Amino acid sequence: MKKKVLATILAVAMTLGLTACGSGGNGGTAESSAPAAAEVSSEAPAADTQEASAETGSEQEPFEGTITIACGAMESEALQQILKLYQEKNPNVNLDIIVTQTVTDFETMMTGWIAADTLPDMYIAQVGSVEQGYAANGYLEPLTDSGLLDRLVEGDRELISYNGDVYAFPMNLSVSAIIVNNGVLKEAGIELNHDNYPKCWQDLLDLFQKCVDAGIEKPVSLAGQDASAVTAWTFQYIYQAIYGQNPNWYADILRGNAAWNDDLYMEMFNKYSEMLPYIGDDALGTGADGMRKKFITGESPIYFQVAGEVGTLKELDPELDILLLPSAFTDDPADQTIISGFDSGISITKSAKNKELCFDFLDFITSAEGATILTSTAAYLPTTKDNQMELDPAFDLIYSILKNDELPNSPILSRQWIPGVKEIMKTGQQNWFAGEDAKSVADKIQEEHTRLMEADPAWVENFLANYKDK
Structure with a gap:
């Protein structure tokens, strides 16, 4: 049954889901230890100033102009819906939308735009160390004093901040999860609920075996052709199991006290090997679309991905009965966590042609009306306090766990690793x-990571200077 996402409930969920601090990446610092924030450009109107003007009865003159904005396909659809409402008061405002297909696609485009000095006015992108790098190099407008952040629920702002300022308004609570075709499992006689979902690695292997016993020969869907799909499980394992054993793991790698080829990381391959018998023999030649097809048809009704994948699956089959489960890769159920963090941040660039218009449009996007459209259309878990979207039933279990503070949070920390190492690890x-x-494989990752550290010692120095041991 669908539920209204009320502000107070979501605030509680986000507080419990995101209070764990991540490590500082690319010079980023935790908000509590950051220096005083710089003032926003004088061209940018503060939201609270606009509200005060409304209370005194003064009328805001309609804005005019075109905003160039880069974003994903689902976000593009949402922005066009939002624009129609925005144009009721600002009829002469339009959007020039540049659709980016993947994170890599966006970052490649940004490199070209920066080189040509043709940055878009705004963009929506994955938050993390790359975003912090754009801020550090002066490409982004700070949002810190705009008043807009008063609408953001409590959470760890480290990935959206640099040097004490916030440079992106996150619109999505990203959750890494086990995605299950619940309808197929029910037909096989396997009923998953709040009491019996997998709570450790052995529980998860037992679930796979139950599927096999029920006639689902290869229950785990995986796209071997896609490096991101192959490593979705890996990243979840690192966040939950490796960081669970050593919360300072990556900082220790930079210090030389840990390594990509030590026992802690090698155990990940051992665990993955235990899952291989439940993965289709043709997985190596399967692409992402093939993986989703096997999931939808029920041939392989389980795979690992972020919660936003629900939107993609529902586009392919709106009637799918999907259930998201927390990652379950720890040996002890007592160590299980839920993996989540702020994501999909909206930023305004320094080179924006009309910053006042951009800030006003961002004000509308993050309002109750605009945020509900964006999060509903893009299948996001909302981060704004006043949001009336209805959650898909796929999120029922995950949302209940968040709301009731049942599991601690494992932050998504790979976005704070040195640029380039994720691609090396995926390959x-x-x-x-x-x-x-x-x-x-592990030796090569360690070797390449060492090369990246030697090529960018300033990044390593900044990271460790701002890092606080857990």
Whole structure:
């Protein structure tokens, strides 16, 4: 049954889901230890100033102009709906939308725009160390004093901040999860609920075996052709199991006290190997669309991805009965966590042609009306306090766990690793899946990580200077 996302309930959920601090990336610092924020450009109107003007009866002159904004396909659809409402008071405002297909696609475009000095006025993108890098190099407008952040629920702002200022308004609570075709499992006689969902690695293996016993020969869907799909499980394992054992794991790698080829990381390959018998024999030649097809048809009704995948699956089959489960990769159920963090941040660039218009449009996007449209259309878990979207039933279990403070949070920390290492890790993981020896893969990742550190010692120095041991 669908539920209204009320402000007070969501605020509680976000507080419990995001209070754990992540490490500082690319010079980013935790909000509590950051220096005083700089003032917003004088061209940017503060939201509270606008509200005060409304109370005194003064009329805001309609804005005019075109905003160039880069975003994903689902966000593009939402922005066009939002624009129609915005144009009721600002009929001469239009959007020039540049659709980006993937995170890599966006970052490649940003590199070209920066080189050509043709940045869009605004963009929506994954928050993290890359975003912090744009802020550090002066490409973004700070949002700190705009008044807009009063609408943001409580949470760890580290990934949206640099040097004490906030540079992106996150619109999505990203949750990494186990995605289950619940309808197929029910037909097989497997009923998952709040009491019996997998709470540790052995529980998850037992679920796979129950599927096999019920006639689902290969229950885990995986796209070996897609490096992101191959490593979705890996990243979740790192956040939950590796950081669970050593919360300072990546900082220790930078210090030389841990390594990508040590026992802690090598155990990940051992765990992955235990899952291989439940993955289709043709997975190596399967792409992302093939993985989703196997999931929808029920041939392989389980895979690992972020919660936003629900929107993609529902586009393919609106009648799907999906259930999201918390990651379950720890040996002890007492160590299970839920993996979540702020994501999909909206930023305004320094080179925006009309910053006042951009800030006003962002004010409308983050209002109750605009935010509800964006989060509903893009299938986001909302981060704004006043949001009336209806959650898909796929989120019922995850939302209940968040709301009732049942599991601690594991933050999404890979976005704070040195730029370039994630791609190296993904390639190595894919090579292992294709048959390369695990130790050889891990040795190469460690070697390449060392090379990246030597090529950018300033990044390492900034990270460790701002890092606080857990």
